[in-house]
Every structure is written in structure tokens, then in C-alpha cells.
Amino acid sequence: MREIECRTGDWLFNAGLVGFLNIVGKENVRIEGQSLFFNAALLDGFEESYFAYFIKAYEKTLSWYKIISYKEEMERHREADFSDFDELSLDRLNDYIANVAKYYLKSSSYVSAYPLIDATKDPVEWGKNLAKVGQLKKKETFEEKRTEIIQNVKQVYVQLDEIIDFCQKGKKYLAAKNVIYTVIKNGWNGISFLNPQTKEKDCYIDYRTNFVDPVLEHLETDLEKAKFNCTTCNEPIKNMKLDLSFMNETGFDTARKTSHVWDFNNDIAVCPMCKLIYSCVPAGFTYVYGNGIFINDSINIDTLHAVNKKVHNEILHHSTDNLTSTSPYRALIEAITNQTEDKRHYELADIQVVRYENETYRFNILSKRALKIFRESKEALKTIQKCGLKEGNLNINFYQETVRRLMNNENLFTFIHKTMYLKVTNVSNTYYHMGHVGALLSINTNFLKEIEAMTDISKGQIWHINKCGTEFKKAYPENKLSGFNYKILNALKTNNRDAFMDIILNSYSYLGKAIPDFFLKAFTNDETFKTVGYAFMVGVNGPLENNENGGNKDEE
Numbered sequence: 001m002r003e004i005e006c007r008t009g010d011w012l013f014n015a016g017l018v019g020f021l022n023i024v025g026k027e028n029v030r031i032e033g034q035s036l037f038f039n040a041a042l043l044d045g046f047e048e049s050y051f052a053y054f055i056k057a058y059e060k061t062l063s064w065y066k067i068i069s070y071k072e073e074m075e076r077h078r079e080a081d082f083s084d085f086d087e088l089s090l091d092r093l094n095d096y097i098a099n100v101a102k103y104y105l106k107s108s109s110y111v112s113a114y115p116l117i118d119a120t121k122d123p124v125e126w127g128k129n130l131a132k133v134g135q136l137k138k139k140e141t142f143e144e145k146r147t148e149i150i151q152n153v154k155q156v157y158v159q160l161d162e163i164i165d166f167c168q169k170g171k172k173y174l175a176a177k178n179v180i181y182t183v184i185k186n187g188w189n190g191i192s193f194l195n196p197q198t199k200e201k202d203c204y205i206d207y208r209t210n211f212v213d214p215v216l217e218h219l220e221t222d223l224e225k226a227k228f229n230c231t232t233c234n235e236p237i238k239n240m241k242l243d244l245s246f247m248n249e250t251g252f253d254t255a256r257k258t259s260h261v262w263d264f265n266n267d268i269a270v271c272p273m274c275k276l277i278y279s280c281v282p283a284g285f286t287y288v289y290g291n292g293i294f295i296n297d298s299i300n301i302d303t304l305h306a307v308n309k310k311v312h313n314e315i316l317h318h319s320t321d322n323l324t325s326t327s328p329y330r331a332l333i334e335a336i337t338n339q340t341e342d343k344r345h346y347e348l349a350d351i352q353v354v355r356y357e358n359e360t361y362r363f364n365i366l367s368k369r370a371l372k373i374f375r376e377s378k379e380a381l382k383t384i385q386k387c388g389l390k391e392g393n394l395n396i397n398f399y400q401e402t403v404r405r406l407m408n409n410e411n412l413f414t415f416i417h418k419t420m421y422l423k424v425t426n427v428s429n430t431y432y433h434m435g436h437v438g439a440l441l442s443i444n445t446n447f448l449k450e451i452e453a454m455t456d457i458s459k460g461q462i463w464h465i466n467k468c469g470t471e472f473k474k475a476y477p478e479n480k481l482s483g484f485n486y487k488i489l490n491a492l493k494t495n496n497r498d499a500f501m502d503i504i505l506n507s508y509s510y511l512g513k514a515i516p517d518f519f520l521k522a523f524t525n526d527e528t529f530k531t532v533g534y535a536f537m538v539g540v541n542g543p544l545e546n547n548e549n550g551g552n553k554d555e556e
């Protein structure tokens with residue numbers, strides 16, 4: 001059969017290419033730089049590989065998995081002849097019945113899949129017949145009612161056996177329904193199995209007829225006299241029927257756009273092969289709770305695939321139990337800064353980071369400079385991973401905030417100020433100590449050096465300034481410390497070097513001590529002033545012992 005070539009393109013197409021590679025397996029294609037070659041025979045049964053990829057990649061996050069994974073607990077109790085079945089087990093069972101079994105069995109996406117699994121069975125009815133077990137009345141104890149409860153549990157287990165076995169057997173369709181709505185829908189919508197009016201009940205067939213069959217047909221068509229070309233790959237196409245209006249939020253929505261740009265839809269027809277690649281976009285992104293990330297590092301297809309695979313594994317495998325909103329950022333930085341074997345490559349080019357958040361695509365450029373800062377700040381970044389604070393209903397994570405600012409080329413001073421101020425004034429809902437503020441300062445110092453805003457201060461000096469701060473605190477009267485904090489932080493915030501120096505001079509002369517010379521030498525510019533000032537305040541407000549968590553390892 002024919003060999004097909006696909007070349008890298010814009011970020012969306014590249015996400016599709018990575019997705020396609022994930023689906024068919026890298027071993028089944030040939031990659032040469034920016035080109036991907038494969039035999040058309042690879043498209044036989046592509047719809048099976050398509051769903052299999054999503055189901056495997058996201059298995060543990062699926063509601064299907066919640067249903068069948070309870071089997072393990074059932075087996076355990078049966079093996080122990082229910083001797084280990086206690087009140088907590090009962091709570092878990094009742095919770096499972098109400099929030100998993102009864103809940104999902106009647107949901108419409110499940111219901112529509114039942115006839116495809118076994119038309120003679122009626123899981124909706126099974127769900128209705130399920131009831132919670134042994135609600136204890138007042139004054140009754142679990143132990144008193146134990147025999148009766150276990151009796152009931154055994155009966156419910158028989159019902160659950162039937163339900164779970166059915167769902168196990170129906171994995172192909174039930175899990176497919178899950179990934180359609182939790183994963184695939186993040187990439188595209190409105191056609192094939194995501195068209196609410198589709199007549200085809202089997203999503204596998206629906207995918208094949210919409211995406212795969214047209215490619216095979218296209219390969220058989222004589223295109224000698226074709227008048228049009230695919231917008232993406234420039235291959236000749238026989239008509240302009242296929243467009244990209246099914247892709248989410250990309251500005252390709254011809255149905256809505258034509259009124260504004262009357263000839264717009266003449267420009268964006270694609271060939272069936274490109275359309276199939278675009279349908280793989282959700283397999284190229286990694287999603288957590290509907291938010292996605294894709295790294296468009298398009299030097300070549302190998303790197304494109306490798307870096308996204310790393311992000312994917314960081315997010316979905318390292319942290320299955322702990323999928324927090326910070327994970328995509330952490331995964332991104334770890335995946336990229338860990339590329340030691342490929343260091344040279346990352347010095348060559350900026351990297352485009354595409355995030356899908358709140359149903360919109362957002363773009364960042366991860367500049368060479370930002371990458372260097374992240375690499376140099378690796379240890380400090382690690383220490384602030386779990387740090388955060390709460391402002392009203394808003395949770396701010398140190399890691400996320402830091403990466404966001406550095407990607408936007410912003411320094412961290414206002415954030416350092418906020419975190420230090422909240423700590424000094426003992427505000428609640430702060431989950432960090434002064435050593436972590438020190439880590440922020442150290443990352444910020446790397447940033448300032450990289451943008452050459454501050455070249456005259458070393459990490460060793462910062463550590464020395466921290467230490468002077470701690471010594472100052474030991475000598476200074478405790479009852480005067482909050483006044484001192486307030487005045488100094490205010491001077492730092494308003495960038496008032498004169499006020500700052502006044503307070504420092506007064507305080508040191510109050511102690512009868514000489515003022516450390518870094519105060520006088522280091523005030524060459526605003527950045528140095530703030531860095532010295534906050535470094536001193538980290539020492540004043542945080543015991544230096546904490547610094548082993550917050551400081552930087554590679555101090556000299």
C-alpha cells in the first residue's frame with residue numbers, strides 16, 4: 001500500500017501529529033526530521049487504536065474505573081470471610097452505591113452504550129434495585145447488628161458482581177464514552193460521535209466513517225485535475241467540503257466566521273488525511289481536569305514527541321493520586337530542565353507552550369532565557385512546590401506564580417513583598433515559612449542576573465546578608481521588631497532608599513553596632529536595593545535553620 005508523509009506545521013497540527021504518533025506507536029512509523037512517514041495499512045482499524053490510546057492514558061481518572069475498581073475490595077472481604085468488614089467498610093460500600101454505582105449506571109452516556117454491550121441486559125434497572133445497606137438506628141452499634149449487616153452486604157455484593165462484570169465486559173464502549181466527554185471533547189466537538197444528532201450509535205464506527213474512510217477514499221481518487229489544495233499540507237483535493245470548524249476555539253469556525261469575512265471559508269479546506277491528524281489533537285495534549293498542555297517544540301518530530309511524552313508522564317503517572325492545578329507547570333519545567341542529554345538543543349530555540357484553560361487556548365513562549373533561569377533555579381523551585389497562600393477564595397501556589405511571572409518576563413519583587421508581609425503580620429492561610437521566601441528571592445536573583453538588571457551581587461553575598469539579618473534580630477528588642485518590619489517593608493515597597501537607609505542607620509546605632517558595608521556598597525540600582533533589602537528581611541524574620549529548605553544548594 002501507499003506510503004503517506006505528514007510534515008510538521010503550526011502548533012495545532014503538531015499537536016495532532018504527536019497525538020497520531022501516540023495512537024499508532026512510534027515504532028510503526030518512520031521519522032525523518034520534520035517528516036513522518038507511514039504505510040496506509042496503518043489506518044486499518046485505526047479507530048480501535050484511537051480509543052485504546054485515550055482509555056489507557058486516562059484509565060484511572062475514568063468513572064468506568066471507579067465502578068470496576070471496587071471489585072478489589074469485595075474480593076478482599078470475601079477472602080477474609082468478612083471478618084475484616086468494619087463500620088468504615090460499610091461507609092465505603094454505601095458511598096460507592098450512592099455516588100458511583102447508582103449515579104453512573106443511569107447517566108445518559110452509559111445508557112446509550114448498553115445495547116452495544118449486551119442488549120438483553122438492563123443495567124438501569126440494576127441500579128434502581130441497588131440500595132444502601134444497614135443504616136444504623138440511634139443507639140444501635142455496628143457490632144450488635146453485625147450479623148444482619150454482613151448478611152445484607154453479601155446480597156448486595158451479588159448484585160454488584162453482575163454490575164461490575166457487565167462493566168468489565170463493556171470496557172470498550174463505556175470507557176470510550178468516558179474519554180469522549182472528559183478528554184476528546186477538549187480538542188474538538190460537534191461532528192461524528194460528538195454530534196448530539198449522530199445516527200450512529202457505535203462511536204468506533206462513527207469515528208471510522210467520519211475520519212478514516214475518507215482518507216482511504218482520497219488515496220484512491222485520481223487528483224490529476226483537482227483544482228483545490230489542502231490549506232495545511234498543500235496536497236491537491238477534489239473539493240472544499242472538509243474544513244476545521246470542528247476544532248475547538250481556534251478561529252476556524254467557518255459557520256460563524258463567514259458573515260465577517262465573506263470569502264474566509266474558501267481558504268481553509270483541508271484534505272482528509274490532515275483532518276484525521278487534527279482529530280488526534282486531544283491525544284497530543286495532556287489534560288488534567290479539562291485543562292491541557294502541549295509543548296510546541298518543533299525542531300523535529302522526535303523532540304516534539306519526546307518532550308510531550310515527558311510532560312504526559314510527569315502529570316499522569318507520577319501523580320495519579322495528587323493531580324493538582326500546579327502539576328502542568330511542574331511537569332513542564334521538570335520535563336524541560338531534565339533534558340540533560342539534550343542540553344544543546346535547548347540553547348538553540350525558544351519553545352512555544354500551548355495551554356488549554358477554561359475552553360480557550362493560551363500561548364506562552366518559553367524563552368531561552370527563561371529556560372536557563374529554570375535550570376539554574378531547579379533546587380529552589382523544588383522547595384516551593386507545595387507552598388501557597390489563600391487570598392479570599394483564591395489559592396495562590398508559589399510554583400505556579402513564579403513560573404507564570406518568569407515566563408512573562410516579570411520579576412518576583414511584588415510577590416516576595418506580599419509573601420513576606422503576610423508572614424510578618426501573622427496572617428492565617430499561609431503555607432510556607434521565611435526560608436521559602438528566601439527561595440523566591442534566590443530565583444529572582446537568577447532572573448535579575450539573566451536580564452542583566454543586577455550583576456554586582458553574588459549568591460554567597462545574599463547568604464551573608466541573610467545571616468546579618470538573623471544576627472540583627474537576635475540583638476534587636478523583640479517589642480520593637482514589628483514596627484521595624486513595617487517601616488522597612490514599606491520603604492522597600494515604595495522603593496524609598498533614603499527612608500530605608502535612615503531606619504537601618506538608626507537601628508544599628510541604637511544597637512551600638514557598625515552597619516554592615518553591603519548596605520552602602522550594594523545600592524547601585526533598584527533591583528540591587530530590593531534584593532539586598534528583602535534578603536536582609538528574610539534573615540530578620542526567619543530563623544536561618546529554615547534556610548536549608550529554602551536556600552540554594554550551590555552557594556559559594
Ligand SMILES: [Zn+2]
Pocket residue numbers: 230231232233234235270271272273274275
Ligand atoms: Zn492536507
